[in-house]
Amino acid sequence: MSAEITPPADPHAVSSAWEDPAGIVGFLTSVDHKRIGVRYIYTAFVFFVIAGLLALVMRAQLAEPKNHLLGPGAYNQLFTMHGTLMIFFFNTPVLAGFGNYLVPLMIGSRDMAFPRLNAFSYWIFVLSGLFIGASLVSGHMPDGGWFAYVPYTNPTFNPGVGMDFWGLGVVFTGISTTVGAVNFIVTIFKMRAPGMTLNRMPIYVWSMLVFGFMVIFAVPAITLAAGLLELDRLFGTRFFDPTGGGNVLLYQHLFWFWGHPEVYILFIPATGMVSTMIAVFSRRKLAGYLWVATALVGVGFISFGVWVHHMFATGMPAMAMSFFSAASLIIAIPSGVLFFAWIATMWSGRVTFTTPMLFCIGFLVIFLLGGVTGVMVAVMPFDWQVTDTYFVVAHFHYVLNGAVVFPIFGALYYWMPKMTGRMLSERLGRWSFWVMFVAFNITFFPMHLLGMEGMPRRVYTYDPSLGWDHLNLLVSAASGFFGLGTGLTFVNIAWSRFRGAPATADPWAADTLEWATASPTPHHNFTAIPVVASRHPLWDKGALTWAETTDDPAGRSLGPDGARTRTTPWTSGADTRPEGHLRVPLDTVVPFLLACAIGVVFLGLLVDRSVIWGLGLALAAVNGLLWAWRTELDAV
Amino acid sequence: MTTATLVRTDNRSTRPAAWWGVATLIATEATIFAILIASYLFLRASSGTWPQGGIAPPDLTIALPFSFVLWGSSVPMLAAERAIRRDRQGVVRAALLLSGLMGLAFLAATAKDFADLRFGWRDNAYGSAFYTLVGLHTAHVVVGVAMNAVVQLKAWLGKLSPERHLTLTAFAMYWHFVDAVWLFVFPVAYLSPHWR
Numbered sequence: 001m002s003a004e005i006t007p008p009a010d011p012h013a014v015s016s017a018w019e020d021p022a023g024i025v026g027f028l029t030s031v032d033h034k035r036i037g038v039r040y041i042y043t044a045f046v047f048f049v050i051a052g053l054l055a056l057v058m059r060a061q062l063a064e065p066k067n068h069l070l071g072p073g074a075y076n077q078l079f080t081m082h083g084t085l086m087i088f089f090f091n092t093p094v095l096a097g098f099g100n101y102l103v104p105l106m107i108g109s110r111d112m113a114f115p116r117l118n119a120f121s122y123w124i125f126v127l128s129g130l131f132i133g134a135s136l137v138s139g140h141m142p143d144g145g146w147f148a149y150v151p152y153t154n155p156t157f158n159p160g161v162g163m164d165f166w167g168l169g170v171v172f173t174g175i176s177t178t179v180g181a182v183n184f185i186v187t188i189f190k191m192r193a194p195g196m197t198l199n200r201m202p203i204y205v206w207s208m209l210v211f212g213f214m215v216i217f218a219v220p221a222i223t224l225a226a227g228l229l230e231l232d233r234l235f236g237t238r239f240f241d242p243t244g245g246g247n248v249l250l251y252q253h254l255f256w257f258w259g260h261p262e263v264y265i266l267f268i269p270a271t272g273m274v275s276t277m278i279a280v281f282s283r284r285k286l287a288g289y290l291w292v293a294t295a296l297v298g299v300g301f302i303s304f305g306v307w308v309h310h311m312f313a314t315g316m317p318a319m320a321m322s323f324f325s326a327a328s329l330i331i332a333i334p335s336g337v338l339f340f341a342w343i344a345t346m347w348s349g350r351v352t353f354t355t356p357m358l359f360c361i362g363f364l365v366i367f368l369l370g371g372v373t374g375v376m377v378a379v380m381p382f383d384w385q386v387t388d389t390y391f392v393v394a395h396f397h398y399v400l401n402g403a404v405v406f407p408i409f410g411a412l413y414y415w416m417p418k419m420t421g422r423m424l425s426e427r428l429g430r431w432s433f434w435v436m437f438v439a440f441n442i443t444f445f446p447m448h449l450l451g452m453e454g455m456p457r458r459v460y461t462y463d464p465s466l467g468w469d470h471l472n473l474l475v476s477a478a479s480g481f482f483g484l485g486t487g488l489t490f491v492n493i494a495w496s497r498f499r500g501a502p503a504t505a506d507p508w509a510a511d512t513l514e515w516a517t518a519s520p521t522p523h524h525n526f527t528a529i530p531v532v533a534s535r536h537p538l539w540d541k542g543a544l545t546w547a548e549t550t551d552d553p554a555g556r557s558l559g560p561d562g563a564r565t566r567t568t569p570w571t572s573g574a575d576t577r578p579e580g581h582l583r584v585p586l587d588t589v590v591p592f593l594l595a596c597a598i599g600v601v602f603l604g605l606l607v608d609r610s611v612i613w614g615l616g617l618a619l620a621a622v623n624g625l626l627w628a629w630r631t632e633l634d635a636v
Numbered sequence: 637m638t639t640a641t642l643v644r645t646d647n648r649s650t651r652p653a654a655w656w657g658v659a660t661l662i663a664t665e666a667t668i669f670a671i672l673i674a675s676y677l678f679l680r681a682s683s684g685t686w687p688q689g690g691i692a693p694p695d696l697t698i699a700l701p702f703s704f705v706l707w708g709s710s711v712p713m714l715a716a717e718r719a720i721r722r723d724r725q726g727v728v729r730a731a732l733l734l735s736g737l738m739g740l741a742f743l744a745a746t747a748k749d750f751a752d753l754r755f756g757w758r759d760n761a762y763g764s765a766f767y768t769l770v771g772l773h774t775a776h777v778v779v780g781v782a783m784n785a786v787v788q789l790k791a792w793l794g795k796l797s798p799e800r801h802l803t804l805t806a807f808a809m810y811w812h813f814v815d816a817v818w819l820f821v822f823p824v825a826y827l828s829p830h831w832r
Contacts, residue, residue, distance in 0.1 A: 113653050178664055186656040194643040216660060220668040224675065228768070237757050237764035239679070245688040245761035250678050254671065531641045545641045554645035570653070572646060579650040621782070628786055628803055 017566040018523035020587050029587035031115035033100050034521055036122045038419050040097025041412075043126055044090050045490070050136070051085035054078045056483055063476035065464040075460035076143035077162070081136060083146025084166060087262070088173050089129045091404055095269040096121075096180045098411055099208045101419060103184060105514035105521065106202050108193025108530045110568035111584045113186040116591050116627070117179050123595030124176035131602060132169035135162065142166035145458065147259070148229065150240035150251045155233045164606055167230040172602045174223045181215035184208050189573045193513070194547060194558070195532035196576055202512045202535075203286060206293045207272025210300040211265055217304070218261035225254035234605060249314060256307035264303040266400065268296055270407035271338055274360050277407075277414055278342050280510045281357035282349025285536060288341040295334035295341075302331045312380050313387040321380060328378035335371055339364070354508075355429030359410030362437045363403055370398030373448065388458075391451025397444045409436070409489055416493065417507050421520035422500030428492040435485030442478035446471040511536035516544055524563040532576075550578075557581035594623035654802045655809070662813045665776075669817050672772065673824050676765045686829060688762040691755045693829035702745035703822050706777070709738035710815045713808050720801045728804075729791050735811070736784040739777055746774050766825055773821045776814045783807045 020026035020035070030036065058078050061070040070078065104112055112118050135141045142162045144153040153163045188209045192201065201209075229251065231237040238244030240251050279286040286292060308316065308324035342364060351357065373395040377383045386392060409432070417423050455468050462468050506515035513530055514521070515538055528546035530537060537544055547569075549559030555578050557567035567581040597619035604613025680686045687693060712731040719727035757767035787807045790796055796804055 114657055117657070178661075182657055182660040182664075185660050186653060190653065190656060216664045217667050220664055221671050224668060224671050228675070231757075231764070231768065235757065237768065238759075238761045239675075239764050239768075241761070244759070244764075245679070245683055246764070247679055247682045247761070249682075250675055253678070254675065257671070528640065531643060547643045548640045550642060550645055552645055555643060558643060559640070570650065572650070577646040578643060579646050582653055625786060628783075 014522075014524055014527065014560075014563045017564055020523075026587065028592050029119075029589045031111070031119050031585055031587055031591075032523060033104050033112045033115065033118055034419070034523075034525075036118050037097050037099075037101030040093055040100055040122055040125065043122075043129065044094035044097060047085045047089040047129060047133075048094070048486075049490075050133070051082050051090060052483055052486065054082040054085070056479060058082065059476040059479040061460060062462075062472050064473065065462050065466075065469050067461055070460060072460045073143065076145075076458070077141035079458060080142045080145055080148075080166070081132075084132065084142070084169075086400070087146060087266075088170060089125075089132070091266045091400065092177055092262075093125050094408055095211070095266060095404075096125075096177070098273070098408075098415070099184060099211070099269065100180075102415065102514055103187055103205060103208050104191070105418075105517070105525055106205050106512050107188065107191060107196060108513045108526060108532065109187065109191040110525045110529075110562070111582075112183050113191055113582065114179075114183050116585050116588060117183055119588075120591035120595055121176045121180040121183070123592050124179075124598065125173060127595055127599040128169055128173035128176065128602075131172055131599065131606075132165055135165035135169075140165065147255055148226070149255075150229065150232075150248045151242070153229060153233075154241055155236075156241075161606060164230065164233060167226040167233065168602050168605055170226040171223050171230070172598070174219050174226075175598065177215050178219050181212040181219075184212035185216070188212070190570055191568065191582070192571055192576045193530050193532050193569070194571065194576050194578060198574065199290070200532060200535045201293075203275040203289065203292055203296075204269075204272035204512075206296055207268045207275075210296050211269050214261050214265045214268070214300050214303070218258045218265065220258075221254050222258035222262075225251060225258065228254070230605070234608060249311075252311050252314065253307070256310045257304075259310065260307040261300075261303045263396075263399065264299055266404045268299060270363075270404045271296065273407045273411045273414075274342065274363055275338075276510075276512065277356045277360050277410055278345050279349075280414075280508050281352050281354055281360070282345050283352070284345060284349035285511075285539075286341065287344035287348065288337070289535060291337050292341045295337040298334040299331060299338075302327060302334070306331060306378075309378055309383070312383045325378055325380050329375060332371065332375055339368070339371075354413070355424070355426055355433060356410040356414035356508075358430065358433045358437075359406050359413065362433060362440075363406040363410070365437075366398055366402030366406060366440065369445075370395060370403055373398065386451050388456055389451035390447040390455045390457060393457055394444050394447035394451060397447070401444070402440060406436075406440075409433075409486070412489065412493065414508065415514075416496070417500075417503030418514055418519050418521060420497060420500070421503050421518075422496045423503050423507060424489075424492050424496045424500060428488055428495070432485050432488035432492065435481055435488060437485075439478045439481035439485055443475055443482050446475050450475075506538065511539045513537055524566075527563045528559045529557075529562065529569055554578045554580050590623055590626050594620060594627065597623055652802055652805065654806045658806045658809045662809065665813065666817065669772070669821065672769055673820060676769055676824055679761050679765055680828075683761070686762065686832070687766075688760040689755075691759070691762060694766070694826045695749075695752070696826060698745050698749050699822070699826050702742050703818060705738050705745075706742040706818055707815050709735045709742070710812050712738070713811050716804065717808050720796055720804055721798050723798045725791065725794065725796075728796065729788065732784060732788045732791055736781055736788065739781045739784065739811075743774070743777055743781065746770075746777075769821060770825050773814070773817060776817070780807075780811050780814050783810065 020030040061067050061075060140162045142165050144158060144163050148166055152158060188205055228239045232239055238246045240246045240248055242248060275286055275292060305327040306324055308321060309328045312321055377395060413424050413429050450468055450471050503519040505518050516530055517526055531545045531547050534540050547558035549556060549561040557569050558578060562568060566584050568584060569578045570580045570582050571578050597616050600616030600619060601613045604616055712735040716728050716731035755763045757764045787803050790803060
């Protein structure tokens with residue numbers, strides 16, 4: 001094992017090439033994937049806290065029957081915002097944030113393929129979050145559920161701007177997810193360090209590659225679902241209006257053609273994180289690397305053929321539904337492959353129970369339960385019984401909260417030391433884990449029972465005669481503790497910034513390249529680019545080797561010269577031979593301005609003033625022009 | 637002290653980052669069109685009559701010939717891409733101009749076509765689907781013509797060279813995509829309603 005860090009170079013020459021301007025200017029203009037990644041994570045957690053608090057208010061309302069804390073209208077708004085913020089503004093962006101930070105480091109690059117696009121993607125995410133957050137502040141929250149089913153969200157039945165915040169906000173934030181995915185795909189294919197062939201790529205990078213491809217093909221469907229809904233609402237088209245020849249089921253198809261892949265868009269990066277941490281803390285290579293990589297790709301493909309299982313209760317032809325039921329069952333096979341690979345890794349390794357590992361083990365337990373209920377609802381007769389009950393709420397919180405949020409918390413403990421240079425407290429981390437794990441199960445497990453007893457989703461209260469009081473009270477009480485458990489981790493992060501033990505370059509004795517550079521990561525990531533000879537570069541015998549600059553143009557950025565000239569290698573996709581170099585663009589305010597211009601367009605649509613959205617389009621065109629003009633200067 | 641290694645490099649001409657980025661963006665844009673076409677066909681399949689509400693199937697007298705103009709505009713783009721690699725600036729400028737004019741001609745024809753339509757997008761789902769599908773493509777053509785103007789400006793200012801012409805490469809990819817999508821949008825929006 002080796003924990004050699006990147007060789008030193010003339011520190012002044014390198015830092016002057018990479019450092020952002022100080023203060024607010026640097027904040028608005030940085031294109032550093034690390035700054036953007038960390039910012040993504042923090043911003044996403046702000047939405048996590050807001051959405052979590054909304055959930056706690058809902059649970060307070062449901063703690064006893066016939067409660068009057070919230071009325072039905074307010075309750076509808078709260079569950080709509082909770083789901084929308086969690087899916088679109090926490091889960092997706094937080095995973096993109098980790099990817100932004102980690103992918104270039106793990107593949108031995110000095111930045112992403114499109115650093116300015118990366119900044120743009122962040123600003124779009126923030127502005128779209130503020131856009132939809134404005135509905136909260138102004139009191140005009142959407143109330144049609146995070147899925148916004150028609151006909152309820154048709155303008156006839158749901159006038160006012162509430163649903164427009166949702167529809168426009170979803171299209172808006174989709175831009176961010178899409179350009180982020182483009183960046184991941186190109187970065188992973190074309191910027192891997194020499195020697196990191198596809199079969200040596202870390203599993204986490206595989207997971208982000210699958211994430212990228214799934215986003216590219218799934219997000220267009222939600223863009224159209226929300227976009228056509230907004231055309232109906234703002235411009236009077238009749239897509240989803242049955243009285244005008246439209247079809248409400250079309251909306252559900254469009255929504256779930258994105259919606260189900262989206263579940264795996266969130267789940268797959270989480271499995272990438274788990275695969276990384278389980279192997280490191282079992283002190284061995286991940287069992288069945290090839291099986292795991294294949295399973296990730298397999299889940300990605302199959303997840304596009306299961307969306308109708310969200311629509312079993314809509315009355316479609318039995319043949320069609322049987323197909324989707326079968327596909328939904330088949331997805332258990334690659335998921336099972338992943339699960340057994342993790343078990344085998346732990347079984348044959350020497351497990352150390354650090355906080356990140358505890359979160360991974362918690363994930364395994366929760367994912368198993370969520371997976372089993374997933375198989376149950378894939379079977380049509382069972383699904384018909386529990387559709388729109390708390391059983392479904394329990395199921396998707398096991399998969400989306402348990403099987404995604406737990407790995408994310410583990411990842412915070414695992415990678416924060418690399419980001420901040422400070423270790424988090426293990427002691428507080430354990431407390432956070434156990435409070436979260438126990439409270440999670442007491443919160444969500446009883447929901448299965450409530451669902452089977454017939455308690456419907458999305459009701460703001462229930463009658464005492466139904467016998468649901470005790471379980472609901474238990475759930476509500478436990479949900480408060482779950483919130484508390486997550487709070488302990490936030491306290492831990494704040495505490496570690498000042499008091500945390502300094503992190504070494506490789507505090508976990510891990511195998512991947514992000515640990516081959518100092519903690520916190522220097523601006524330029526690597527002085528020289530590492531040369532990879534195996535799947536576990538830091539676990540090889542002997543020291544990691546570093547590339548030298550070569551005389552021909554293709555190898556100019558490999559050595560310390562690359563760090564001095566703000567360039568990074570561009571390599572062939574399959575065998576990673578250096579083909580050229582990419583000049584990492586200087587800090588620029590254009591991505592921020594372009595994002596603002598697009599924000600003006602959406603604002604104009606929201607308030608239905610063509611002058612405003614016309615102005616936004618004009619501003620966007622000007623900024624697009626500035627961007628295109630600069631592109632030529634940054635050519636290879 | 638760490639060891640250093642001389643890595644074997646490869647100096648074959650390689651596709652630039654912009655090529656990969658635009659290719660991926662085109663994949664996602666193509667998916668938008670594919671899903672929109674699927675939505676159009678879904679609405680048709682679930683409707684008793686098509687076009688709905690007694691609307692006549694689209695008139696082809698203008699649309700058909702000008703579709704060929706649009707598809708044909710890819711040819712001068714190909715010529716421009718070839719010419720810039722050989723540093724024939726004059727050919728680049730002329731070809732870009734011709735391609736842009738063909739795009740403009742298509743837009744003018746589309747405008748006339750839309751002006752002659754006797755139904756609106758509010759009338760029924762057919763109208764909504766027709767306007768949205770054709771309108772989305774038209775918006776792409778408008779953006780393409782605007783991009784053509786930018787690239788032409790660069791060409792006339794002498795900012796394109798055999799080594800540096802990323803904007804031309806990226807724009808050419810986009811323009812071919814806009815033309816290729818019309819190969820699918822046109823038959824669905826203009827031809828399929830004639831077939832019952």
